[in-house]
Amino acid sequence: MFTLPIDILLIFAATTPIVGWIESKLGFKKLCGIYATVGLALSSYALYNLSMQALQNPILAPSDAIPSQSCLRIDALSIFLASIFIFLGFFVAIYSIKYMEKDSEISLYYALLLAMISGMMGVVFAGDFFTLFVFWELMCITSYVLVAFRKKHWEPVEAGLKYLVMSSAGSAAILFGLSILYGLTGTLKFVQLSKTFVLTSNVWGYVSLVFILTGFGVKAAIFPLHMWLPDAHPAAPTSISALLSGIVIKTGIYAIIRSLFLIYFPINFSWQTALMVISIMTMCFGNLAALLQDDIKRLLAYSSIAQIGYIFFAISVAITQTDVTIISYSLTAALLHVMNHAVMKGLLFLCAGAFIYKAGTRSLRELAGIGHKMPITATMFTVGALAISGIPPLNGFVSEFMIASSGINSGMLVPTAILLANFLLSFAYYLRLIKIIVWSVPSKKLEKTNEAPILMLFPILFLALSCIIIGLYPNPFIDMANKAAWSLLKY
Amino acid sequence: MIMLDYYIVFSIVLFFVGIYCLATKRNMMRIILGIEILINAANINFIVFSVYRTEGFVDPLAHSIVIVSIALAGCVTAVALALVVYAYKHYGTLDVRKLKRLKG
Numbered sequence: 001m002f003t004l005p006i007d008i009l010l011i012f013a014a015t016t017p018i019v020g021w022i023e024s025k026l027g028f029k030k031l032c033g034i035y036a037t038v039g040l041a042l043s044s045y046a047l048y049n050l051s052m053q054a055l056q057n058p059i060l061a062p063s064d065a066i067p068s069q070s071c072l073r074i075d076a077l078s079i080f081l082a083s084i085f086i087f088l089g090f091f092v093a094i095y096s097i098k099y100m101e102k103d104s105e106i107s108l109y110y111a112l113l114l115a116m117i118s119g120m121m122g123v124v125f126a127g128d129f130f131t132l133f134v135f136w137e138l139m140c141i142t143s144y145v146l147v148a149f150r151k152k153h154w155e156p157v158e159a160g161l162k163y164l165v166m167s168s169a170g171s172a173a174i175l176f177g178l179s180i181l182y183g184l185t186g187t188l189k190f191v192q193l194s195k196t197f198v199l200t201s202n203v204w205g206y207v208s209l210v211f212i213l214t215g216f217g218v219k220a221a222i223f224p225l226h227m228w229l230p231d232a233h234p235a236a237p238t239s240i241s242a243l244l245s246g247i248v249i250k251t252g253i254y255a256i257i258r259s260l261f262l263i264y265f266p267i268n269f270s271w272q273t274a275l276m277v278i279s280i281m282t283m284c285f286g287n288l289a290a291l292l293q294d295d296i297k298r299l300l301a302y303s304s305i306a307q308i309g310y311i312f313f314a315i316s317v318a319i320t321q322t323d324v325t326i327i328s329y330s331l332t333a334a335l336l337h338v339m340n341h342a343v344m345k346g347l348l349f350l351c352a353g354a355f356i357y358k359a360g361t362r363s364l365r366e367l368a369g370i371g372h373k374m375p376i377t378a379t380m381f382t383v384g385a386l387a388i389s390g391i392p393p394l395n396g397f398v399s400e401f402m403i404a405s406s407g408i409n410s411g412m413l414v415p416t417a418i419l420l421a422n423f424l425l426s427f428a429y430y431l432r433l434i435k436i437i438v439w440s441v442p443s444k445k446l447e448k449t450n451e452a453p454i455l456m457l458f459p460i461l462f463l464a465l466s467c468i469i470i471g472l473y474p475n476p477f478i479d480m481a482n483k484a485a486w487s488l489l490k491y
Numbered sequence: 492m493i494m495l496d497y498y499i500v501f502s503i504v505l506f507f508v509g510i511y512c513l514a515t516k517r518n519m520m521r522i523i524l525g526i527e528i529l530i531n532a533a534n535i536n537f538i539v540f541s542v543y544r545t546e547g548f549v550d551p552l553a554h555s556i557v558i559v560s561i562a563l564a565g566c567v568t569a570v571a572l573a574l575v576v577y578a579y580k581h582y583g584t585l586d587v588r589k590l591k592r593l594k595g
Binding site: 068130133134137140141144145148151154155157158160161162164165168169171172173175176178179180182183186187188 | 502506509510513519522525526529530532533534536537539540543544545550552553556559560563566567570571574575577578581582590592
């Protein structure tokens with residue numbers, strides 16, 4: 001119905017509660033987790049088969065769609081992002097088998113997790129704005145429930161409510177912008193919009209741009225709309241925080257670049273500068289707020305805001321330019337950083353989750369010196385922290401270098417200088433984090449903690465390995481991101 | 492026929508009524524109603540444009556969009572009401588300003 005990878009995920013999501021019932025009869029605690037992992041593995045295999053065709057030519061599904069019918073359209077950008085989603089989702093599902101074992105109603109957790117990933121894949125596969133919106137709501141609603149999953153505590157409920165109010169107001173703004181777009185053009189399909197939508201002096205085009213940017217910006221947590229993120233990401237179970245920080249906010253970025261390059265690219269208006277200012281404010285705010293956090297997950301959440309600022313910097317460079325090589329270069333940088341940030345932030349959150357699982361606290365003061373007790377996790381945490389602050393042999397360096405050089409290439413020296421200062425700032429607080437975790441003397445409370453269980457270590461080790469591999473051999477990944485960027489430019 | 496402008500002004504005013512409701516109301520139930528108002532403003536826009544785009548033709552696309560979006564709004568409201576119930580259990584109040592233990 002919606003191409004094989006999404007269908008598999010939806011079917012597995014719908015049947016997981018039944019498996020949960022069987023699990024409760026059999027008394028085998030890990031059945032749901034294994035079932036969900038198998039579903040994600042099958043779906044990634046289907047995605048691999050699909051990508052063989054889609055990388056040559058964009059696929060339309062259903063292939064005989066009439067012009068006004070809503071459809072899916074899968075091109076290189078969709079494949080690039082969907083494979084990131086399913087990659088991180090697979091490891092998070094493995095990690096959750098151990099991490100979530102003490103929670104009740106675990107089958108619902110996996111059903112929601114699979115539905116959320118299928119929603120994200122639907123967002124990147126969509127061929128018209130309304131299909132995008134429906135999958136967007138699927139992703140949003142499941143993520144509200146997942147943030148408030150541990151409803152016995154006050155924190156997830158409060159954070160979930162705050163997240164729900166802000167994010168659904170954003171969704172309503174998207175719908176309002178889409179309605180104006182529909183009124184202007186009579187269609188919401190990407191293919192027809194890119195051909196027919198010519199904005200010369202129509203003020204309603206700008207109005208729809210403002211509404212759509214605001215709505216998607218809430219999800220992407222750009223500066224004035226970020227307030228839900230530092231609450232919602234720490235309050236969720238850590239495996240979900242890894243998904244939220246790693247990939248859910250990236251769907252906002254995807255939707256923004258898709259609509260900007262598809263529809264609003266030809267506008268002659270100085271809103272590009274506004275986007276640049278917003279990106280710089282986003283990264284400055286995220287980094288400054290992360291400097292003195294005591295809560296480890298809150299620190300990582302603020303750092304996510306800063307990374308979104310970096311990605312937006314590259315996008316706003318691409319928007320201001322007219323030379324197509326610079327545009328494709330900076331878009332490649334942005335997309336590569338989307339991938340790298342998903343891997344690095346996923347790794348950092350999963351390591352933080354392992355610390356929290358063993359020590360039972362999120363406060364950095366109480367976690368000080370836990371690296372002595374959990375050497376493998378702490379080493380991998382250090383790899384992730386060094387990667388995200390841009391140390392050369394690791395993957396963060398590649399994309400951050402590309403973002404900075406795209407800023408220099410386009411001649412925007414002052415914003416690039418601020419960007420470099422922000423890189424240094426983020427290095428400062430990640431060094432502080434490494435110092436607290438690894439070099440401090442462990443307190444008495446941590447005496448009994450030991451190394452994380454193997455099911456949690458496996459995803460951590462694999463993500464750290466992919467950090468190193470992408471850092472050492474970035475070329476295939478850069479090619480892939482470049483192809484995705486070109487599929488965006490030549491719709 | 493009534494002019495298109497009146498409808499658009501109406502839906503934009505309705506949208507800002509929803510924003511005002513979200514910004515100022517203290518009761519959580521009213522905030523959920525505010526979200527509903529926002530979505531309905533967009534729905535009215537879709538319906539109006541479906542009638543006015545071409546003379547004598549009503550676009551069925553917009554109607555199907557509105558039906559689906561009403562269903563989605565129902566889902567959001569269901570989740571929101573469930574969260575409000577849990578918030579009431581934890582805090583003993585429906586006043587949203589009492590929910591400020593997080594620093595945000």
